Structures are given as C-alpha cells and as structure tokens.
Amino acid sequence: MSEAASEQVISIRGLTKSFGPRKVVDDVALEVSRGEIVGFLGPNGSGKTTTIRMICGLLKPDGGSGTCLGFDILTEATRIKREVGYMTQRFSLYDDLTIRENLDFVARIYDLPHRRDTVRDTLERLGLTRRKDQLAGTLSGGWKQRLALAASVMHQPRLLLLDEPTAGVDPQARREFWDEIHRLAAGGLTVLVSTHYMDEAERCHRIVYIAYGHVVARGTVAEVIAASQLATVVVSGGDTLALAAALKGRAGIEQVAPFGNELHVVGPDAALLRASVDDVLAETGSTGRARAGETSLEDVFIRLMQQARVADSAGNGGAA
Numbered sequence: 001m002s003e004a005a006s007e008q009v010i011s012i013r014g015l016t017k018s019f020g021p022r023k024v025v026d027d028v029a030l031e032v033s034r035g036e037i038v039g040f041l042g043p044n045g046s047g048k049t050t051t052i053r054m055i056c057g058l059l060k061p062d063g064g065s066g067t068c069l070g071f072d073i074l075t076e077a078t079r080i081k082r083e084v085g086y087m088t089q090r091f092s093l094y095d096d097l098t099i100r101e102n103l104d105f106v107a108r109i110y111d112l113p114h115r116r117d118t119v120r121d122t123l124e125r126l127g128l129t130r131r132k133d134q135l136a137g138t139l140s141g142g143w144k145q146r147l148a149l150a151a152s153v154m155h156q157p158r159l160l161l162l163d164e165p166t167a168g169v170d171p172q173a174r175r176e177f178w179d180e181i182h183r184l185a186a187g188g189l190t191v192l193v194s195t196h197y198m199d200e201a202e203r204c205h206r207i208v209y210i211a212y213g214h215v216v217a218r219g220t221v222a223e224v225i226a227a228s229q230l231a232t233v234v235v236s237g238g239d240t241l242a243l244a245a246a247l248k249g250r251a252g253i254e255q256v257a258p259f260g261n262e263l264h265v266v267g268p269d270a271a272l273l274r275a276s277v278d279d280v281l282a283e284t285g286s287t288g289r290a291r292a293g294e295t296s297l298e299d300v301f302i303r304l305m306q307q308a309r310v311a312d313s314a315g316n317g318g319a320a
C-alpha cells in the first residue's frame with residue numbers, strides 16, 4: 001500500500017443497503033483521512049447507523065466496495081472489527097459493576113495483555129481514576145459517556161466510530177467529551193461521529209450530511225454553509241408571532257424561525273428575501289427592524305432535509 005493510501009482510513013464508494021424493499025443507504029461514498037474528525041449528520045432514519053455498521057464490518061453491504069483501515073470491507077470484516085472502537089447510542093455497559101470492573105470486563109473480552117496496567121492507564125487517561133469504584137448505574141449521563149468512551153478506546157483502536165455519543169448529556173459534559181475526542185484525534189485516532197447537535201457538527205473537521213440514504217452535502221462547516229447559497233435576514237422588535245405568520249409563504253422566504261425576540265428569515269435569493277421582508281414590515285406597520293444575518297448550519301440542514309424529502313417523494317434522491 002502506498003503511504004498516501006495508508007493515510008486514508010476510510011475509503012468507500014457505491015455503498016448500498018436495503019431492508020426489505022427499502023433502500024436505506026444508496027450509493028454512499030466516503031473518504032476519511034487519519035486523524036480527521038468527521039461528523040455524520042442527517043435526519044432520523046436517514047441511514048447513518050446503517051452506514052457506520054457497514055464500515056466497521058458489523059453489517060454486510062448489498063453493493064459497493066472499499067477499505068477501512070486498509071482492509072476490504074467485504075472480505076476482511078473480522079480484521080476491521082479488531083481495530084475499530086464503536087460506541088453505540090445506548091449505554092451498553094453493566095450498571096451493577098464499578099467503572100474499573102466494567103473496564104476490566106472489556107479488557108478480558110478483547111483478551112488484552114497486561115490487563116491490570118491497561119485498565120489503570122485507561123482510567124488515568126480518561127480522568128476516571130477518582131471514580132473507579134463507583135457503580136456504573138449510579139453515574140450521571142456525562143460520566144457514563146466517559147466510561148463508554150474509555151471502554152471503546154482501551155484496546156487502542158485506529159478508528160473510533162461514535163453513534164450519537166452525547167444524546168441527553170449536558171453541555172459541560174459534552175464539551176469535555178469533545179475535548180477528549182480532539183485529544184485522541186491529535187494522537188492519530190480517526191473519528192467518525194454521528195450526531196444531531198449543531199454544536200457537535202461545528203467541532204468536526206469535516207461534515208457529511210446524509211438524507212434518505214444519499215449524501216447531499218459534505219465539506220467543512222463553512223463550506224457547507226457557503227455551498228447552500230442561503231441568505232438570512234434577522235428581524236428584531238415588533239410582534240414576532242404576527243410577523244412570522246405574515247412572512248411565511250412570501251416570495252423568496254423559505255424559513256421563518258423565532259430566536260428569542262428575533263426572527264431568522266432565510267431564503268436562497270438575498271435581494272428577493274430582503275425585499276419581501278421589507279414589504280411585510282411596511283404592510284403590517286410593524287416596528288420590527290431588519291438586518292442582514294449569518295446563515296446557520298441548522299438553516300442549511302433544514303433546507304437540505306426539505307430538498308431531500310421532495311427528491312425522495314419524486315423518486316430521484318439527490319447525491320453530492
């Protein structure tokens with residue numbers, strides 16, 4: 001394998017999977033380099049978990065090809081599984097074992113050498129030593145996630161797959177979790193993480209957005225926002241509820257969303273958007289004031305989801 005190719009941790013194309021008559025992953029291509037943190041986003045049921053499971057050899061694709069960690073995803077699944085850490089959406093450790101006992105159990109499953117030292121080092125590395133004798137069932141959501149992360153990196157995988165790792169975890173714990181992910185990536189670990197949280201997407205080096213089984217956007221957060229070519233106008237003051245109702249459905253306006261005392265109004269044509277907002281403000285005699293705003297990743301995702309829904313019902317899902 002060439003040096004450049006060996007830096008490519010995930011390289012897949014044409015990945016396809018159906019459950020019954022439904023194609024839930026359709027022609028997905030993905031390239032991820034060593035040390036990258038790539039965010040996998042998309043609405044519920046869009047095929048993220050299914051794709052992740054195919055990449056790490058837990059599920060056989062119907063079509064497509066490629067490599068994960070240099071191993072063929074179709075024929076070398078066993079070798080892939082050994083070098084991947086996989087943290088699922090649900091806490092899958094034992095509530096009635098302590099943190100240390102849980103890690104010791106995982107170390108036995110992997111048949112890790114120097115088990116005691118490995119567990120001790122992992123406890124230390126993930127900041128769990130102080131709580132090592134606490135029962136997992138009594139931990140808060142944030143600590144449980146930290147333990148689950150420890151369990152999934154203890155065997156020193158080269159690729160970490162995280163499936164909605166911080167669902168239901170408070171912002172402080174989430175931030176610490178992500179600090180840890182960045183530390184691990186800086187050490188050479190590659191991370192593919194599925195999430196519904198915008199702040200998490202923003203902490204990834206790159207994001208891939210999937211809808212109805214198709215990749216519909218990819219790039220850095222800034223690139224994905226720029227590629228959407230959406231414009232945003234922020235309206236502050238006035239009766240926001242009445243204004244929102246008046247703005248919806250007007251020419252060039254695709255989204256109207258209240259944020260506190262302001263409205264974010266979004267559309268694809270900046271001039272038309274502004275003209276429509278100004279018209280509505282004048283027509284309603286509103287005291288609200290309009291200014292140009294920044295388009296957010298959330299605005300872009302809502303548009304991508306709506307476009308994908310239209311494409312799916314027309315039977316011709318888009319691809320990026």
Ligand SMILES: Nc1ncnc2c1ncn2[C@@H]1O[C@H](COP(=O)(O)OP(=O)(O)OP(=O)(O)O)[C@@H](O)[C@H]1O
Pocket residue numbers: 019024042043044045046047048049050051
């Ligand atoms: N083993 C299975 N058998 C049948 N259908 C399945 C199976 N696994 C997943 N699906 C279906 O495939 C579709 C894609 O599911 P998947 O879990 O990959 O989506 P997701 O993007 O991870 O969703 P979420 O964000 O809700 O976790 C869903 O409609 C799901 O119900």
